[in-house]
Structures are given as structure tokens and as C-alpha cells.
Amino acid sequence: MVRLLLLLSATAVVWSLDTAAIPADHRWALQFDVRQIMAGRVGRWIDRLAERPDLRPKLALFTTVTGSDPRKDLHLVTFSGRDARPESGVLAITGRLDREKLTTLVESADGHHATTYREHQVHDWKDAAKKPQAEQFGVICGVTMVVVANARDRLLAVLDVVDRASPALEPAKMPVGEHKDVTGKETMLVSGMAAGLDGWQGLTPEAAILRHIASATLALSERDGALVLRLRIEASSPRTAKQLASVVEGFISLSQLDPKTRTDPAWLAVIESASVELQGKSLSLSASLPIDLAEKHWSERIGKPAP
Structure with missing residues (x-):
């Protein structure tokens, strides 16, 4: 394998x-x-x-x-x-x-x-x-x-x-991203990657911003009673990375001011833990959510009819 x-x-x-x-x-x-x-x-x-x-x-x-x-x-x-x-x-x-x-x-x-x-x-x-x-x-x-x-x-x-008649995806074809602070105590639950987005077919006009992203990696893990999400993006240029960081930081700030955020403990925990790090063309995002809050949030919603 x-x-x-x-x-x-x-x-x-x-x-x-x-x-x-x-x-x-x-x-x-x-x-x-x-x-x-x-x-x-x-x-x-x-x-x-x-x-x-x-x-x-x-x-x-x-x-x-x-x-x-x-x-x-x-x-x-x-x-x-x-x-x-x-x-x-x-x-x-x-x-x-x-x-x-x-x-x-x-x-x-x-x-x-x-x-x-x-x-x-x-x-x-x-x-x-x-x-x-x-x-x-x-x-x-x-x-x-x-x-x-x-x-x-x-x-x-x-x-x-x-059947080994054709090659599988190789490391050289994958975006190599460093997700910081991942320790041996963590358990990786979900992994994701995307590469060559500027050449993708099928992107809608609303998703045109993705064409400015060269690659991305995602990791969702369980650590110390919390879910930890990390997303690393390689933008097409430092300028694009800075613009993306500004958009994300603005969204976090607006969410902190939104009264609805205060009524949703799970979302509030995510927003308060969110961080953005910019280095050249690389943009790293991270956030965490205590599993007990996640359990309560989703237990109340799973099985309910969509509004």
C-alpha cells in the first residue's frame, strides 16, 4: 500500500x-x-x-x-x-x-x-x-x-x-506544507490536499479566487480533548497571500462582533482560537474546538429537518 x-x-x-x-x-x-x-x-x-x-x-x-x-x-x-x-x-x-x-x-x-x-x-x-x-x-x-x-x-x-497497471499519486505531485505544533499526542482524523488550482476546470465564477492558490493542505486532528484544524495555503504570490490573510482576519473580527456568535458556544470557541500566520506566499490558518462543545452542538442538530 x-x-x-x-x-x-x-x-x-x-x-x-x-x-x-x-x-x-x-x-x-x-x-x-x-x-x-x-x-x-x-x-x-x-x-x-x-x-x-x-x-x-x-x-x-x-x-x-x-x-x-x-x-x-x-x-x-x-x-x-x-x-x-x-x-x-x-x-x-x-x-x-x-x-x-x-x-x-x-x-x-x-x-x-x-x-x-x-x-x-x-x-x-x-x-x-x-x-x-x-x-x-x-x-x-x-x-x-x-x-x-x-x-x-x-x-x-x-x-x-x-491493479498496479498505472502509478498512484506520488509525493512529488503533492503540495508539501508544514503544519506547525502537531505533536506525537495527536491523532490525525482527516487529511486533505489540493494542487494546481489555477488550471482546474469546472470552477464557478464565485470560486474564481481559488485560481490564485497554488496548493493547499488540510489536517484535522484530535488533541487533548479538542478538535484541531490546520489549513496551509500556498498562494500564487506574496501579495495574494497577504490579501487572503486580510480577508480571513476580517472575517474573524466580524464574527467576534456578531451577537449571534455569543449565543453559539461552539462557534465562539472556534473564532476565539483562530489564528492566521503569513510568511511570504504561505498562509497558515488554525483553530480548535473542545470536543464536548462539538458534541453538544452537533447532537442538537443531527436528525433535525433542514430549515
């Missing part, structure tokens, strides 16, 4: 991203380490949440249909893609999977049919949840991996990596 390891500081643990199912031409990735998440305080909260009367039946149904309890059986959940276009995105899930039940589930989907690619059975079906209906593609790799994509060529690109 290919692992990408980026050193964060001399005394730090490494920021890691498993690239075993990420093609070399992908330019962004977001990875959730479910095992690490479930091993800590966040996982214990998820377990308690799953026992709520309104959520327990939903989890039981999911486990019955798929043959997997996501809290116990999933290892990594990885989203990745070449750019901002929906058809470039891929979802890869690794863990202990029930191939028979998953095959039965996908074969029951609208418009299902299957083809063969090497030894893999490639499924495609219509996603009724999308309007208009969109074609989806998926493959079940043994009992350890499921891959889903919006485009067949992207799915096959992942299979080429899994």
Missing part, C-alpha cells in the same frame, strides 16, 4: 495520506481515517449518538442492507479528483465489506447493467436521487474496497492504480 508521508516539523508526527487508490493525475483529495476517528473521543460520541431512538433503526437498516457497520468495518473513506468538475470525482472506501450483499444492492438499482474490466465487474446504474437522473459507476474489489465514480474513465483509472 502506498503511503504519502509529509513531515510537519522536527518534533511532529507526520501528516499522512494513503494514496493506494488515488491516480497520479488527481489534483485534490480528502481522506477520513475512520479507524482513528472511532478510536478516540469523537468515536465514542458517534457510538452514543448511534444509540439514539431516532438514529438506531437507520443504522440497523444500513448494516442489514450493506452487511457492514460503518463504525466498525470501515477503514478509510477517500474522495479525490482531477479538478472541480463533478465527473472527475471518485469515492473509494476500504474496510471489511460484504461483497455478496453489496452486489445484490447494486444489481437492484434502476437501469443496472455490468461489464468486465480485467477481472473486475464494473457496474453502472441510474442515480434516482439526482435530477435529472445521472449515470453512476461502481466496482467491488474483493472484500476490502468499493469504488464509485460519476464517469467510467475515472473509475477505470482507479482500477489501474489498484
Whole structure:
């Protein structure tokens, strides 16, 4: 299994991203380490949440249909893609999977049919949840991996990596960012990266500012009873980095003045802990949130209808 390891500081643990199912031409990735998440305080909260009367039946149904309890059986959940276009995105899930039940589930989907690619059975079906209906593609790799994509060529690109017919994303293709103050006491929960944003297709006019960002890395960890978020951005120039820092600092200041912030303890904790550091073209952002406040905030909102 290919692992990408980026050193964060001399005394730090490494920021890691498993690239075993990420093609070399992908330019962004977001990875959730479910095992690490479930091993800590966040996982214990998820377990308690799953026992709520309104959520327990939903989890039981999911486990019955798929043959997997996501809290116990999933290892990594990885989203990745070449750019901002929906058809470039891929979802890869690794863990202990029930191939028979998953095959039965996908074969029951609208418009299902299957083809063969090497030894893999490639499924495609219509996603009724999308309007208009969109074609989806998926493959079940043994009992350890499921891959889903919006485009067949992207799915096959992942299979080429899994079969070692094509290279996986290498460290040289990744933005190397130093997230300061990460210590060995931390547990990395979520890792993310983006590179070459100035050449991405599919960016909306509202997201045009991203074209001024050369690369970015993200790390969400659990440390001393808190969730710690770090974002490091490499801008296209020092001037752009300074402008981005001004925007972020302005947002933090406005949030501190907003009366609504004072009524939301979780958001207040994030804003009060937020810091911005500028060095040349590099912009580092960090913030933390005590897990007990996060639990209270999300427990009150999960399961409620959207306003």
C-alpha cells in the first residue's frame, strides 16, 4: 500500500495520506481515517449518538442492507479528483465489506447493467436521487474496497492504480506544507490536499479566487480533548497571500462582533482560537474546538429537518 508521508516539523508526527487508490493525475483529495476517528473521543460520541431512538433503526437498516457497520468495518473513506468538475470525482472506501450483499444492492438499482474490466465487474446504474437522473459507476474489489465514480474513465483509472497497471499519486505531485505544533499526542482524523488550482476546470465564477492558490493542505486532528484544524495555503504570490490573510482576519473580527456568535458556544470557541500566520506566499490558518462543545452542538442538530 502506498503511503504519502509529509513531515510537519522536527518534533511532529507526520501528516499522512494513503494514496493506494488515488491516480497520479488527481489534483485534490480528502481522506477520513475512520479507524482513528472511532478510536478516540469523537468515536465514542458517534457510538452514543448511534444509540439514539431516532438514529438506531437507520443504522440497523444500513448494516442489514450493506452487511457492514460503518463504525466498525470501515477503514478509510477517500474522495479525490482531477479538478472541480463533478465527473472527475471518485469515492473509494476500504474496510471489511460484504461483497455478496453489496452486489445484490447494486444489481437492484434502476437501469443496472455490468461489464468486465480485467477481472473486475464494473457496474453502472441510474442515480434516482439526482435530477435529472445521472449515470453512476461502481466496482467491488474483493472484500476490502468499493469504488464509485460519476464517469467510467475515472473509475477505470482507479482500477489501474489498484491493479498496479498505472502509478498512484506520488509525493512529488503533492503540495508539501508544514503544519506547525502537531505533536506525537495527536491523532490525525482527516487529511486533505489540493494542487494546481489555477488550471482546474469546472470552477464557478464565485470560486474564481481559488485560481490564485497554488496548493493547499488540510489536517484535522484530535488533541487533548479538542478538535484541531490546520489549513496551509500556498498562494500564487506574496501579495495574494497577504490579501487572503486580510480577508480571513476580517472575517474573524466580524464574527467576534456578531451577537449571534455569543449565543453559539461552539462557534465562539472556534473564532476565539483562530489564528492566521503569513510568511511570504504561505498562509497558515488554525483553530480548535473542545470536543464536548462539538458534541453538544452537533447532537442538537443531527436528525433535525433542514430549515
